Amino acid sequence: MNPNKALWEKGDFTEIAGLMRKSGEELVKSLGVTPPLRVLDLGCGDGTTAIPLALLGAEVVGVDIARNLVDAGNKRAAEAGLSRVRFQEGDACDLQGIDDHSFDLTLSMFGAMFAPKPFDVAREMVRVTKPGGRIVMGNWIPNDPNSFVSQLLKISSAYTPPPPEGFISPMTWGVDTHIIERFGQAGVPKENISMVTDTFHFVSPDKSPADIVESFRRFYGPTMNAFEAAEKNGKVEELHNQLLEQANARNMSAGGGTSIPATFLRVTVSL
Numbered sequence: 354m355n356p357n358k359a360l361w362e363k364g365d366f367t368e369i370a371g372l373m374r375k376s377g378e379e380l381v382k383s384l385g386v387t388p389p390l391r392v393l394d395l396g397c398g399d400g401t402t403a404i405p406l407a408l409l410g411a412e413v414v415g416v417d418i419a420r421n422l423v424d425a426g427n428k429r430a431a432e433a434g435l436s437r438v439r440f441q442e443g444d445a446c447d448l449q450g451i452d453d454h455s456f457d458l459t460l461s462m463f464g465a466m467f468a469p470k471p472f473d474v475a476r477e478m479v480r481v482t483k484p485g486g487r488i489v490m491g492n493w494i495p496n497d498p499n500s501f502v503s504q505l506l507k508i509s510s511a512y513t514p515p516p517p518e519g520f521i522s523p524m525t526w527g528v529d530t531h532i533i534e535r536f537g538q539a540g541v542p543k544e545n546i547s548m549v550t551d552t553f554h555f556v557s558p559d560k561s562p563a564d565i566v567e568s569f570r571r572f573y574g575p576t577m578n579a580f581e582a583a584e585k586n587g588k589v590e591e592l593h594n595q596l597l598e599q600a601n602a603r604n605m606s607a608g609g610g611t612s613i614p615a616t617f618l619r620v621t622v623s624l
């Protein structure tokens with residue numbers, strides 16, 4: 354089985370995505386969507402951004418490598434009575450069956466960054482986007498002290514066995530030189546690429562920071578793998594405490610519940 358696919362099908366990202374709905378909606382509003390607009394949401398999960406895009410009138414195709422998330426996305430779309438969005442299985446490294454220049458906007462929030470062949474991903478995103486269109490990516494930044502997720506991924510990887518040789522860290526998508534090099538190879542001059550930091554919030558009105566850590570432990574592939582390895586080494590408590598410390602320290606909700614900010618690099622590529 355493709356290890357990239359296995360990682361994301363192992364957990365249930367819908368449990369994490371439920372904490373990201375408001376930020377997903379805000380991000381979509383900030384894109385200035387005016388129909389008619391065809392959008393590809395790559396690594397779409399269960400539709401954190403794809404569903405709000407369709408609600409604003411865009412025609413959306415959500416592509417994700419995880420079958421369970423594609424099914425969850427189609428279920429959410431049916432429940433919302435939305436026929437303008439469809440979710441399908443696919444790999445950001447090779448968007449087979451998707452024609453050249455099909456989309457006005459290709460969006461990937463924390464999705465395509467996890468695909469193992471970043472140069473292929475950049476090439477495919479450029480290939481399927483129309484000339485005059487744009488690509489928008491949200492990528493976690495390595496070691497970012499202001500991002501709960503960057504810290505969670507850093508801590509998790511410290512407990513996970515080393516990846517196979519040749520593995521390219523997804524976090525490299527949060528570094529400007531890599532981004533410029535990857536889109537450069539896909540034919541995009543660096544003047545057409547802009548990068549700013551932005552923030553997502555992980556929000557729950559009733560879950561505590563400890564509950565949020567538990568959700569990542571049970572449902573988020575990279576953290577699940579870290580806990581599995583920590584169990585073998587007797588380091589579960591240490592790992593849990595490190596994550597809990599991060600979640601508690603970053604929680605901004607004053608009246609119960611949780612609101613944890615996570616900064617990311619927002620990349621816009623104009624074609």
Ligand SMILES: C[S@@+](CC[C@H](N)C(=O)[O-])C[C@H]1O[C@@H](n2cnc3c(N)ncnc32)[C@H](O)[C@@H]1O
Nearest residue numbers: 361396397398401417418419444445464467468
């Ligand atoms: C952190 S989640 C983000 C999901 C969604 N964009 C959101 O913001 O809720 C990462 C997503 O990328 C998907 N993914 C990982 N590797 C992928 C690949 N090679 N091609 C397509 N999707 C991929 C995962 O299945 C997962 O749904």
